[in-house]
Amino acid sequence: MPIVANFVAFQLGWFACVLGAAHGLPWAGSTVVLAIVAWHLRRAVRPRAELVLVLIAAGIGALWDSALAALGLVQFPHGVLIEGTAPHWMVALWMVFATTLNLSLAWLKRSLALAAAFGGVGGPLAYLGGAKLGALVLVEQGPALAALALGWGVLTPLLIAVARRCDGFVRAPVLTLETTHA
Secondary structure, X not given: OHHHHHHHHHHHHXXXXXXXXXXXXXXXXXXXXXXXXXXXXXXXXXXXXXXXXHHHHHHHHHHHHHHHHHOOOEEOOOOOOOOOOOOHHHXXXXXXHHOOOOOOOHHHHHOHHHHHHHHHHHHHHHHHHHHHOOOOEEOOHHHHHHHHHHHHHHHHHHHHHHHHHOOOOOXXXXXXXXXXXX
16 A cells, blocks of 8 residues: 555656646645655654655755756756756656665665666656656757757666665664573
8 A cells, every 4th residue: 555655646646747837836746745744754763864865866866956057958847946947847757766675666666677677767758758648848859858868777776776765664773682502
C-alpha cells in the first residue's frame, strides 16, 4: 500500500505543478508538492535521510532546468522567480520525484543502467507532456528532447545512487553487543 500511495501522490504532485503552471497558478502546484513532501517525511522511518534526498534532488533539478533555460532549449512562462533560472514549480517536481526513489521507483536501484534507460525515456516524455499541457515550451523540440534524454539518462542513476545512501524507508542496522560464554 505505501508504494501505491506514493505513486498516486507523485501523480497528484505532477499534475498540480504542470496544470497550475499552464493556467498561470504555479504556486498551487508548489504548495501541493510541499504538502506531499511533508506527508512523505512523516511516514519515513528515517525522515532526515529522505529530506536530504529531496533537497539534493531539488538542487540538481534547479541547476539542470536553469541550464536548459539558459541554453534556450526550454522556456518557462510562469513561476520564474529569478530570470534565467528554473521556476519554483519545476524544482518542486524534482522534490516530488525524489519521494518516489525509495518507494514506487525503488526497483531502479537494482541497476544503474536500468535507471539510465528509464530516465532517458521518462524524463523527456514528462517534459513533452508538460509542454503539451501548456506548462513549458520546448523551443526546438528535437534538440530539446535530445538534451533531456541525455541529461535524465545521467541524472536518474545519479539520484538513484543518492537514494541508496539516503533511504529513509529502510531501518538503519542496530548494533548489538553480544557476549560469548566459554
